[in-house]
Amino acid sequence: MKCRSTRFGSFEVPDDRIVRFPSGLLGFPESRQYVILDHDSEAPFKWLQSVDEPGLAFVILDPTIFHADYHVDVPVDALTEIQDGEEPQVAVVVILTIPSDDPGRITANLRGPLVISHTTKLGKQLVLSDEFPTRYPLFPSAPPAGDTSPRVEPTAECPA
Numbered sequence: 001m002k003c004r005s006t007r008f009g010s011f012e013v014p015d016d017r018i019v020r021f022p023s024g025l026l027g028f029p030e031s032r033q034y035v036i037l038d039h040d041s042e043a044p045f046k047w048l049q050s051v052d053e054p055g056l057a058f059v060i061l062d063p064t065i066f067h068a069d070y071h072v073d074v075p076v077d078a079l080t081e082i083q084d085g086e087e088p089q090v091a092v093v094v095i096l097t098i099p100s101d102d103p104g105r106i107t108a109n110l111r112g113p114l115v116i117s118h119t120t121k122l123g124k125q126l127v128l129s130d131e132f133p134t135r136y137p138l139f140p141s142a143p144p145a146g147d148t149s150p151r152v153e154p155t156a157e158c159p160a
Helices: 076-082
Strands: 002-005 009-012 018-020 033-038 046-050 057-061 090-097 114-117 123-125
Touching: 046 090, 076 114, 076 123
Parallel strands: none
Antiparallel strands: 002 009, 018 033, 033 046, 046 057, 057 090, 090 114, 114 123
8 A cells, every 4th residue: 555644755555554443543533544653763652654644643652661550451342343353462552742842841642542453453542531641741850841951959068
């Protein structure tokens, strides 16, 4: 399948690499076919590029990389929608928001994770309870936006 992207140009994608979201994603119900692309061979980030809309792409990440306690109980109806009756083999990823003016302020949408079946290449976006934030900071100790001054902490004594 031929894929066009405003970020990556045109490229061929084997049909078995297309991930289909029958219900679409929140805010993008018409875009249902995506391909997962490596951001960089060394980085854990991936791109979820729409095959249907060249300008639509999301940065995604396995949430356990930055939040070891993050666990999603995938509802049975969601598993039924994306599985083929076999033992569930799914990946859970979250969509990141990277502010263009301050990339250090990356946040992850923990409330709307994507569940993708390895076997069927079908996916579904879940909507979890309010206890999961939509803007969970990946780097919570980052300095405030616009603050480029170095942090200097006074010590109790001067070194001799």
